[in-house]
Amino acid sequence: MTSRASNITAPTQFLDVNSHRYAYRRFGEGAGLPLLCLQHFMGTLDNWDPAVTDPLARGREVILFDNAGVGRSTGTVPGTIQGMAAHALAFLDGLGVTTCDVLGFSLGGMIAQDIAQDRPALFRRMILAGTAPRGGDDIMHLEKPVLARALSDPTLRGYAVLQKIFFAPSESSQAAGRAFVERLAQRKEDVEPASGPDVAGAQIAAFRDWEHVTGSRFADLKKIRQPVLVVNGVFDEMIPVSNSYSLGEHLPNAVLLTYPDSGHGSLFQYHESFTRQAAAFLDSDSPYAPY
Amino acid sequence: MTSRASNITAPTQFLDVNSHRYAYRRFGEGAGLPLLCLQHFMGTLDNWDPAVTDPLARGREVILFDNAGVGRSTGTVPGTIQGMAAHALAFLDGLGVTTCDVLGFSLGGMIAQDIAQDRPALFRRMILAGTAPRGGDDIMHLEKPVLARALSDPTLRGYAVLQKIFFAPSESSQAAGRAFVERLAQRKEDVEPASGPDVAGAQIAAFRDWEHVTGSRFADLKKIRQPVLVVNGVFDEMIPVSNSYSLGEHLPNAVLLTYPDSGHGSLFQYHESFTRQAAAFLDSDSPYAPY
Numbered sequence: 001m002t003s004r005a006s007n008i009t010a011p012t013q014f015l016d017v018n019s020h021r022y023a024y025r026r027f028g029e030g031a032g033l034p035l036l037c038l039q040h041f042m043g044t045l046d047n048w049d050p051a052v053t054d055p056l057a058r059g060r061e062v063i064l065f066d067n068a069g070v071g072r073s074t075g076t077v078p079g080t081i082q083g084m085a086a087h088a089l090a091f092l093d094g095l096g097v098t099t100c101d102v103l104g105f106s107l108g109g110m111i112a113q114d115i116a117q118d119r120p121a122l123f124r125r126m127i128l129a130g131t132a133p134r135g136g137d138d139i140m141h142l143e144k145p146v147l148a149r150a151l152s153d154p155t156l157r158g159y160a161v162l163q164k165i166f167f168a169p170s171e172s173s174q175a176a177g178r179a180f181v182e183r184l185a186q187r188k189e190d191v192e193p194a195s196g197p198d199v200a201g202a203q204i205a206a207f208r209d210w211e212h213v214t215g216s217r218f219a220d221l222k223k224i225r226q227p228v229l230v231v232n233g234v235f236d237e238m239i240p241v242s243n244s245y246s247l248g249e250h251l252p253n254a255v256l257l258t259y260p261d262s263g264h265g266s267l268f269q270y271h272e273s274f275t276r277q278a279a280a281f282l283d284s285d286s287p288y289a290p291y
Numbered sequence: 292m293t294s295r296a297s298n299i300t301a302p303t304q305f306l307d308v309n310s311h312r313y314a315y316r317r318f319g320e321g322a323g324l325p326l327l328c329l330q331h332f333m334g335t336l337d338n339w340d341p342a343v344t345d346p347l348a349r350g351r352e353v354i355l356f357d358n359a360g361v362g363r364s365t366g367t368v369p370g371t372i373q374g375m376a377a378h379a380l381a382f383l384d385g386l387g388v389t390t391c392d393v394l395g396f397s398l399g400g401m402i403a404q405d406i407a408q409d410r411p412a413l414f415r416r417m418i419l420a421g422t423a424p425r426g427g428d429d430i431m432h433l434e435k436p437v438l439a440r441a442l443s444d445p446t447l448r449g450y451a452v453l454q455k456i457f458f459a460p461s462e463s464s465q466a467a468g469r470a471f472v473e474r475l476a477q478r479k480e481d482v483e484p485a486s487g488p489d490v491a492g493a494q495i496a497a498f499r500d501w502e503h504v505t506g507s508r509f510a511d512l513k514k515i516r517q518p519v520l521v522v523n524g525v526f527d528e529m530i531p532v533s534n535s536y537s538l539g540e541h542l543p544n545a546v547l548l549t550y551p552d553s554g555h556g557s558l559f560q561y562h563e564s565f566t567r568q569a570a571a572f573l574d575s576d577s578p579y580a581p582y
Contacts, residue, residue: 234540234547245536248549249525255564256525256549258539259581273546273581290550290564 005029007053007064008186012045012072017094023072023192024091025064028057032282033124034100037064038088038108040130040264041140041203041238044071044192047162051183051271056103059279063100065091067111070199071192077202080209081107081134085114092122101282103127106239106264107203110134110210116224126224127278129231130264132243133221133250135213139239140204146237158194159184166265168235173261176269218250227289228254229281231274233266255281255289296320298344298355299477303336303363308385314363314483315382316355319348323573324415325391327354329379329399331421331555332431332494332529335362335483338453342474342562350570351392356382358402361490362483368493371500372398372425376405383413392573394418397530397555398494401425401501407515417515418569420522421555423534424512424541426504430530431495437528449485450475457556459526464552467560509541518580519545520572522565524557546572546580 010027025045026034035056037048045064053062068075068087078084088111092100102123104112109131116123132139142151150156150164162184163177228251232244241258248256257277259266267274284291301318316336317325326347328339336355344353359366359378369375379402383391393414395403400422407414423430433442441447441455453475454468519542523535532549539547548568550557558565575582 241536241540245532248551249532252551254551256547258547260539260543260545270581276582290561291567 005057007050021074022091023066028062030059032060034061036102038104040106042195046192049268055275079205081110084111101125105129126228129267135217136243140207168263180268221250230256233262236264238264253289296348298341312365313382314357319353321350323351325352327393329395331397333486337483340559346566370493370496372401392416396420417519420558426508427534431498459554471559512541521547524553527555529555544580
């Protein structure tokens with residue numbers, strides 16, 4: 001493995017498609033299909049934990065992507081998941097990727113579900129971490145006291161907020177959160193601008209729209225036939241684990257994996273387990289999710 | 292591996308402890324601790340799927356056990372989980388096993404939880420499949436129409452009932468159920484007597500008692516500090532998957548794995564995945580459940 005195969009050092013690249021310029025990083029190699037990574041609320045390329053991306057990049061190319069208006073991608077942030085999905089599709093088309101795997105975390109997991117419905121042949125296998133189906137419960141209500149307290153705490157800045165809200169309150173989970181923040185901070189050059197209130201506002205609007213469902217709740221999930229691995233921490237305050245239960249029950253071909261003593265960022269807290277499980281799942285060529 | 296390392300051929304053995312004689316089988320070898328397997332409602336030694344026991348026996352000794360009054364074990368079936376746990380402890384003590392791992396399926400998972408509370412040092416790692424915590428929801432209500440129909444169907448006899456009620460109604464799950472029944476039927480000699488109404492009655496009484504909780508619901512689970520792997524199918528009509536969610540949320544050190552398109556017998560339906568996951572979990576020497 002070269003030193004390039006890490007999100008600590010991988011150079012940011014840019015792709016011009018139509019009138020948009022998309023920022024992205026791609027690194028790693030192996031026999032697997034490329035793994036598109038779709039990011040969380042306000043997250044940029046720099047928010048991908050190298051302890052998650054780098055082990056996965058040892059078996060396949062990992063593609064990190066800033067959606068429109070995020071990081072150094074141009075344009076405005078769409079106010080709907082569908083709008084974000086359209087940008088992700090334009091990016092993949094521009095890159096010439098016709099089939100790949102996907103890791104969608106939180107907001108990114110919703111975009112992945114939307115793409116899978118819109119273009120079923122694109123994703124071979126899907127990993128949905130800390131996310132919710134359309135019509136899910138209690139999705140990203142930052143006004144909830146437990147979240148509002150952390151977000152309005154003047155002593156918490158930047159990544160320290162992530163430690164607080166992505167991890168459970170226990171000492172062990174908070175310690176994992178500190179380690180996560182330290183790993184993110186290892187990238188010193190070619191870094192992204194932090195997302196501001198305009199990004200937050202549009203993405204929150206997209207969450208509100210995603211909570212709204214017409215027709216039979218969760219019926220759309222039956223159309224996602226791909227093998228799916230659903231992952232969450234049992235103490236997720238941002239997108240409660242009940243949403244992962246709904247995904248596991250209503251997706252026809254999904255395995256659910258939950259982690260103890262952890263919240264929204266369980267994949268970062270248990271990065272060794274998560275990357276081992278994710279690689280085993282992605283390495284399978286079965287038409288069925290169990291691996 | 293010798294041909295003995297299979298539940299198709301392993302001889303039944305007997306252990307006399309106090310005034311009881313317990314029937315059991317032990318086979319397999321490897322670096323792992325012995326794995327005690329605790330069986331489901333009305334199940335005997337012959338109900339352990341060789342597709343589950345045999346791969347696990349390649350890394351450790353597997354110990355199958357008939358509780359009192361079941362199969363060829365003497366005595367009467369206790370009407371409580373605690374009573375069954377006392378017999379399992381007497382058996383392990385008589386065998387000289389001071390520490391082991393455990394796979395508890397359904398009723399057996401409840402016995403495993405009771406033992407873990409009573410003698411915390413005995414089990415190193417625990418696998419709880421298709422089971423429920425004390426105070427769980429809708430545990431083995433055979434009078435529910437979906438179960439009562441299958442149980443009273445005169446065209447379903449013996450193992451055919453298991454195919455119906457352990458597997459989801461889909462064609463794919465029922466096909467997996469047929470394969471399960473065929474695997475059980477491979478054992479032709481030294482077979483067990485089928486359980487009768489006396490076994491059923493006492494075990495149902497134990498389920499009713501297990502539904503009853505005094506004090507704070509699920510608080511007892513905090514005392515089970517071992518790493519636990521919780522497994523279930525999302526369409527389990529006998530012990531609904533919500534009980535596995537409760538285990539995953541309230542056990543302090545548990546990973547939950549759910550399988551799609553499957554019911555109570557998900558570990559048999561997905562025996563390749565289950566034994567791979569179970570072996571990886573059992574092979575870990577971490578104090579934490581994620582593997």
